[in-house]
Each structure stands twice: as structure tokens, then as C-alpha cells.
Amino acid sequence: MYALVRNFFTALRHIARGGKWYYIWLAFLSFFIVVGVVAYIRQLHTGLILTAMRDQVSWGFYISNFTFLVGVAAAAVLLVVPAYVYHFKPIKEIVLFGELLAITAIIMCILFIMVDMGRPERVWHLLPVVGTMNFPSSLLAWDVVVLNGYLAINFLISFYVLYKMSHSKEYSIQLIKPLIMISIPWAISIHTVTAFLYNGLSARPFWNASILAPRFIASALCSGPALMILIFQIIRKVSKIEIDNRALFKIAELIAYAIGLNLFLFGAEFFKEFYSGSIHLAPMEYLYFGLKGKTTLVPWMWAALLFNITAFLIFLSPRARENFLTLNIGCVLVIIGVFIEKGMGLVIPGFVPGVLGEIYEYSPTWTEKSVTLGIWAAGAMIYTLLLKFAVPIYTGELRFISKPGTE
Amino acid sequence: MPKEIKGHSLSRPISRRGFLKGTALGLASTAVPFAKADASFWDAYFQKHFREMNEDELREVIKRLEKEYAEEYDTKFNIKTTKAMPGTLFGYGLDLSRCIGCRRCVYACVRENNQSRDPQIHWITVLRFKKGEKWIDLEESEKYYYPEAVPEEGYFYMPVQCQQCENPPCVRVCPTQATWKEPDGIVVIDYNWCIGCRYCMASCPYGARRFNLAKPRIRKEELNPESHYLGNRPRYKGVVEKCIFCVQRTRAGRYPACVEICPVGARKFGNLLDPKSEIRYCIENKRVFRLKEDLNTYPKFYYFFAT
Numbered sequence: 056m057y058a059l060v061r062n063f064f065t066a067l068r069h070i071a072r073g074g075k076w077y078y079i080w081l082a083f084l085s086f087f088i089v090v091g092v093v094a095y096i097r098q099l100h101t102g103l104i105l106t107a108m109r110d111q112v113s114w115g116f117y118i119s120n121f122t123f124l125v126g127v128a129a130a131a132v133l134l135v136v137p138a139y140v141y142h143f144k145p146i147k148e149i150v151l152f153g154e155l156l157a158i159t160a161i162i163m164c165i166l167f168i169m170v171d172m173g174r175p176e177r178v179w180h181l182l183p184v185v186g187t188m189n190f191p192s193s194l195l196a197w198d199v200v201v202l203n204g205y206l207a208i209n210f211l212i213s214f215y216v217l218y219k220m221s222h223s224k225e226y227s228i229q230l231i232k233p234l235i236m237i238s239i240p241w242a243i244s245i246h247t248v249t250a251f252l253y254n255g256l257s258a259r260p261f262w263n264a265s266i267l268a269p270r271f272i273a274s275a276l277c278s279g280p281a282l283m284i285l286i287f288q289i290i291r292k293v294s295k296i297e298i299d300n301r302a303l304f305k306i307a308e309l310i311a312y313a314i315g316l317n318l319f320l321f322g323a324e325f326f327k328e329f330y331s332g333s334i335h336l337a338p339m340e341y342l343y344f345g346l347k348g349k350t351t352l353v354p355w356m357w358a359a360l361l362f363n364i365t366a367f368l369i370f371l372s373p374r375a376r377e378n379f380l381t382l383n384i385g386c387v388l389v390i391i392g393v394f395i396e397k398g399m400g401l402v403i404p405g406f407v408p409g410v411l412g413e414i415y416e417y418s419p420t421w422t423e424k425s426v427t428l429g430i431w432a433a434g435a436m437i438y439t440l441l442l443k444f445a446v447p448i449y450t451g452e453l454r455f456i457s458k459p460g461t462e
Numbered sequence: 463m464p465k466e467i468k469g470h471s472l473s474r475p476i477s478r479r480g481f482l483k484g485t486a487l488g489l490a491s492t493a494v495p496f497a498k499a500d501a502s503f504w505d506a507y508f509q510k511h512f513r514e515m516n517e518d519e520l521r522e523v524i525k526r527l528e529k530e531y532a533e534e535y536d537t538k539f540n541i542k543t544t545k546a547m548p549g550t551l552f553g554y555g556l557d558l559s560r561c562i563g564c565r566r567c568v569y570a571c572v573r574e575n576n577q578s579r580d581p582q583i584h585w586i587t588v589l590r591f592k593k594g595e596k597w598i599d600l601e602e603s604e605k606y607y608y609p610e611a612v613p614e615e616g617y618f619y620m621p622v623q624c625q626q627c628e629n630p631p632c633v634r635v636c637p638t639q640a641t642w643k644e645p646d647g648i649v650v651i652d653y654n655w656c657i658g659c660r661y662c663m664a665s666c667p668y669g670a671r672r673f674n675l676a677k678p679r680i681r682k683e684e685l686n687p688e689s690h691y692l693g694n695r696p697r698y699k700g701v702v703e704k705c706i707f708c709v710q711r712t713r714a715g716r717y718p719a720c721v722e723i724c725p726v727g728a729r730k731f732g733n734l735l736d737p738k739s740e741i742r743y744c745i746e747n748k749r750v751f752r753l754k755e756d757l758n759t760y761p762k763f764y765y766f767f768a769t
Binding site for chain 2: 101102103104108109110111113114168171172173174175176177178180181186187188189192193194195196199252255256257258259334337405406408409410411412413
């Protein structure tokens with residue numbers, strides 16, 4: 056008990072101390088977190104009327120961000136698969152940081168759902184046993200189960216490894232191998248369940264298309280790893296961790312295939328809607344050409360397409376993806392491109408035109424933007440703190456005292 | 463890049479005494495709200511799902527709710543919990559040859575069912591279509607029309623409200639089972655159980671559901687105190703609501719408010735299981751259709767042309 060308490064405070068001290076830039080970064084994030092909290096308190100007090108959501112477009116920016124982040128969380132699998140299945144050593148070492156990113160992303164997903172709910176204090180109604188979870192009928196119930204399960208799996212694996220390392224002990228690969236193996240299909244499943252949540256609604260033809268689940272996986276495999284490439288370069292720069300360039304370039308190569316697949320699936324959707332020309336083409340027409348003069352999303356969608364194609368060309372060329380300038384540009388482009396396409400470009404056209412033909416143009420309000428920024432800042436802070444804890448353990452700088460007599 | 467390496471982890475630890483003192487104070491501070499709040503706050507928070515309550519629990523809940531409404535609205539509400547009548551399945555008929563688009567049904571519904579005036583909520587939507595143009599897909603309809611008088615030459619009107627589907631997608635997707643189909647066919651919502659996720663709104667093909675984006679505001683003199691727990695009792699900020707076939711009226715043998723107010727008799731209502739009901743007559747003698755039948759929701763709202 057004494058050792059536990061002492062180790063806790065050792066860890067806390069380690070996280071609380073850093074260089075000048077560390078404090079500046081935390082202060083920068085704290086500012087946006089405070090802005091987000093203040094905006095959320097106002098929203099909680101007055102109601103969701105402070106957002107741009109209305110009966111016609113009942114889901115908006117919060118759910119867009121949620122959907123994008125589930126993809127990021129699922130993409131951690133991209134690191135796990137080559138590492139453990141193909142024994143690609145350069146990636147094996149950084150799987151831990153990918154899992155910590157998955158944990159952070161899931162926490163952000165949960166935050167986005169909480170801020171979107173009309174009665175967040177009633178969230179316990181969702182639980183089985185104490186509440187009345189509508190499982191297996193409701194896909195939202197499935198999502199609660201798989202997302203929390205994924206959080207638990209990643210938490211268990213990472214913290215077991217960190218615990219063992221921090222006590223200078225070997226971690227047993229036999230112990231965590233089943234968890235790691237299950238995390239691979241589980242990662243695919245979290246994003247498939249999220250896709251099915253939209254997919255199962257016959258009321259919304261834009262979503263009720265078989266291509267939705269495959270597209271979700273393809274786009275997740277573009278944006279998540281791109282985010283990781285950027286993050287790993289930062290980790291390399293601010294700590295003693297060595298991340299082999301080969302690992303980054305391998306991830307970039309895999310992203311190339313993912314973008315290719317994503318673009319192909321997009322092309323397939325585009326063809327189906329515009330060639331068959333039934334009324335169901337209306338949402339896609341709204342996105343790319345505007346509908347009855349309503350064109351808010353048009354420039355965004357074309358920008359996203361341009362970004363994705365440019366990123367594809369960059370990642371496709373070995374010379375471009377092995378040059379850090381173009382690699383990073385490519386990563387930023389694909390992250391923004393997928394964020395637009397999978398966020399607003401997925402949620403809003405499900406509601407435009409509405410089921411009775413009404414067109415309501417949705418554009419997030421400052422409340423929504425502030426709360427969203429706050430959650431992203433909170434996520435960045437959580438990941439920063441997790442790394443501040445994990446990196447020294449990884450490099451051997453941080454060690455905990457063990458109970459006497461244990462080895 | 464030179465990195466600050468803090469001293470070895472075995473630096474001076476916090477004393478055991480200091481740790482225990484801090485924890486005790488921290489825990490003590492969380493006891494404050496528990497002591498201050500009265501019992502009814504926690505009763506409200508832990509209120510069970512309507513369908514899980516027994517008679518006694520329900521009676522307690524009704525008592526508490528009537529007290530809450532009395533405080534909130536300065537009006538005495540009568541909240542019924544009448545069960546479905548056996549052998550009943552309610553069905554609705556809409557005669558499109560008669561509807562003149564006057565929207566009296568919309569406002570009668572608002573008055574009867576305590577809908578929020580600000581923000582404005584209307585359970586019934588009346589769509590206007592130009593004769594001869596695209597109709598059945600609803601894409602070319604107009605919801606916002608402001609003529610001097612109705613009906614307008616060259617147009618016809620189609621009201622849409624909750625279709626009370628026999629295979630409701632909203633019931634299927636609700637993560638907390640806050641909405642369900644009652645034995646008499648009415649799809650109802652437990653407003654104290656709904657978490658406001660709005661998945662049901664995304665799943666409804668008829669745009670029947672409304673969300674309380676803010677605290678509903680109704681003028682005191684416009685309140686209808688005769689209510690049903692599953693129907694027209696005042697709702698809360700952050701929950702979903704919709705047409706409930708005036709459950710407070712229909713389970714007492716009366717017509718829904720929209721049926722009564724329609725000046726041209728376009729609205730029909732009755733028990734689908736009663737072979738002598740007017741709705742059965744419409745189905746058997748007129749050519750009825752339902753909206754978006756391809757989705758297999760099996761609405762109990764039948765449209766037809768009597769003439």
C-alpha cells in the first residue's frame with residue numbers, strides 16, 4: 056500500500072515537471088479547455104438550442120467529430136497488425152504509443168457523445184442491469200459496448216506493459232498476446248459498428264448504402280496512421296525515444312493503399328448516384344454542387360477531394376513519402392481531407408434533404424466550435440500527460456519502487 | 463537536445479499523515495450535496511423506467527410529478543396512467559380529397575398536447591404539393607406556405623405526423639428503450655427516461671419526432687392540465703416528443719384533438735380490430751396507401767381519396 060501511494064506521487068511529480076515548452080504547451084491547451092468548459096456549461100444551462108442543430112438536422116458537428124475519432128482509435132490496429140503478425144521490428148517498438156493514442160481517441164469520442172446528449176446526467180439509463188440497454192436491437196447500445204471494451208483492452212495492454220517496465224521487470228508476451236490478438240478484430244469492429252449505426256437507417260438513403268462500412272475502414276486507415284506519423288516525429292524530437300525512419304515510411308506506404316481504396320470507393324459512390332440519377336442522388340448533389348441554391352458545403356467537399364488526391368499522389372511516390380517535408384504535408388492534407396469527408400461530409404447529407412424534402416443548411420455555431428476545440432485540447436492534454444508518463448518509463452528514466460521481496 | 467532529468471524517483475515522499483488528512487478533507491467535501499438536497503431530487507434522478515415500475519412506485523412517481531408541475535407551472539395537473547384498452551389497435555385515416563391545408567389540426571394539437579410555444583414545436587407537418595408535379599417522393603413539397611386563404615388553386619395538401627408504425631424504426635434504435643409500442647399500437651416515450659441522443663429522430667422516415675432544444679415555454683393560460691404520463695404532460699429540456707394519438711383522449715374513448723377540429727372531416731380515427739369502425743370502412747372501401755411503404759414500417763396512418 057505504501058509503495059503504491061509513493062509510486063503514485065512519484066509519477067505525479069514526474070508528470071508535473073518539465074521544460075519551458077512543456078508548460079507553455081499545457082497552458083495553451085488549458086486555455087482552450089477552459090473556453091470549451093465555459094461554452095459547455097452555457098449549453099447545459101440553456102439547452103442544445105445554442106448549437107445549430109434543429110429537428111431537421113438533429114446530429115451535427117459533435118457527432119461528426121465522434122465519427123472521425125472512432126476511425127483514429129481503430130487505426131491503432133494498423134500499427135498492431137504489422138508488428139505482431141508480420142514481426143516488422145521497427146514498428147513493434149512504437150505500438151505502445153499507438154495504443155495510448157487509441158485510449159485518448161476513445162476518451163474524446165465519449166466526451167463528444169456526452170456533450171451531444173440532451174440529458175447527459177441520465178447516461179446511466181444506457182447501461183445493462185442498472186439501466187435498460189437496448190441490446191442487441193440498438194446499434195448505439197452495441198457502440199457503447201464495443202467502444203468501452205476497446206478502451207479496456209488498450210488500457211489493460213498498455214498499463215500492464217508500463218507497469219512491468221516501470222518495475223524493471225520483463226512483461227510476459229504470453230499474457231498479453233491474446234489481448235493483442237483480440238484487439239485487431241475488435242478495432243475493425245468498433246468502426247464497423249459505428250458505420251452500421253448510420254447504415255441501418257432505411258429512412259436516410261445516403262447512409263443506407265452497403266459501401267458505408269468499407270468506406271469507414273478505408274478512411275480510418277488513412278487519417279489515423281497519418282496522425283501517428285506526425286505525433287511520432289514530435290515524440291522523437293522531444294524525448295530520447297528512437298523511432299526508426301523505416302517505421303514511418305512503412306506506415307506511409309500503407310496509407311497510400313488506404314487512400315487509394317478510399318478514393319476508389321468514393322468514385323464508386325459518385326458514379327452510382329450520378330449515373331442512376333434517382334432522387335437519392337440529392338444528398339450527394341447537395342455536397343458537391345449544392346441543392347436549390349444551398350451551397351454551404353460545396354467548397355469544403357471539393358477541397359477535401361483535392362487534399363485526398365494530392366495526399367494520395369504524395370504517398371504513392373516513394374521519393375515523396377521519404378522526404379519529410381512532403382511526407383508531413385501529405386499527412387496534414389489527408390487528415391484534413393478525411394476529417395471533412397467523414398465528419399460534415401457524412402453526417403449532414405444524411406439530413407439534407409430531410410425525409411419530407413426540406414433543406415435546412417447546418418453550420419456549427421460558436422458554442423459547438425468552442426466545445427469541440429475544448430475536447431480536442433483535452434485530448435491533446437491527455438495524450439501529452441500519458442506520454443509524459445510513458446516515455447520516461449520506456450527510456451528507463453522513471454522507475455518505481457517495488458514491494459520488498461518481490462522479483 | 464539536452465533533456466532535463468529529474469532526480470531519482472526515490473526523492474522525499476509525502477508523509478503518510480499528510481496523505482490521510484488530504485484524503486479525508488476531499489471525501490468530506492463530496493458529502494455536502496448529499497446532505498443539502500432533499501429526497502425528491504434523488505427520487506427524480508433514480509426514477510425507474512415506466513415499464514419497470516409496479517403500481518405503488520408509479521403512484522409515488524405521479525404524486526411527485528404532480529407536485530413538480532404544480533411548482534413549475536403554478537397549475538394543478540392531473541396525470542393519468544390509463545392502460546391500453548384490450549382488443550384495441552388504433553388506426554388513422556386521412557382523406558386527401560378533403561384537406562384544405564388550413565392547419566387547424568396543427569394548432570389544436572399544440573393546445574391539447576402542451577407543446578412548447580417558444581421554442582415553437584408543432585407535431586403535425588402539413589405539406590403542400592403543386593398539382594401535376596412530383597408528389598409521392600415528397601421532395602418537391604413545401605412546408606412553409608403563407609397564402610391569404612386556403613385551399614389555393616392548383617395545390618393540394620397532405621398532413622404528416624407520427625405514423626404509429628407497427629414496425630417502428632425508432633423503437634428499434636433507441637439505446638435505452640425509452641420509446642416503445644404500446645398494446646393499442648401507440649408508440650410512446652417515457653420523457654423521464656429519454657437521454658436525448660436523438661437516434662430515434664435520425665431513424666424516423668416521416669420526420670415525426672421533435673426535440674426540446676431548450677426548456678419548453680408555454681403560457682400559463684394555455685396549459686392543458688388533463689394529461690397522461692405517456693402523452694401530453696409537459697416535457698423537459700433535452701428530451702424527444704411526438705404525436706401520441708392523444709393517448710389521454712383515445713384511451714377514454716374520445717377522438718384525438720386533430721380529428722375533432724378538422725373543419726372538413728378529412729380525418730378519420732378508430733379501432734382497426736373493430737370491423738365496424740370508420741377506419742376499417744375506409745380501408746375496405748377506399749383505395750388506401752401509406753407513406754414510404756417500401757421501407758416496411760407498416761404505418762397505421764392510411765391516406766386515401768374519398769371522392
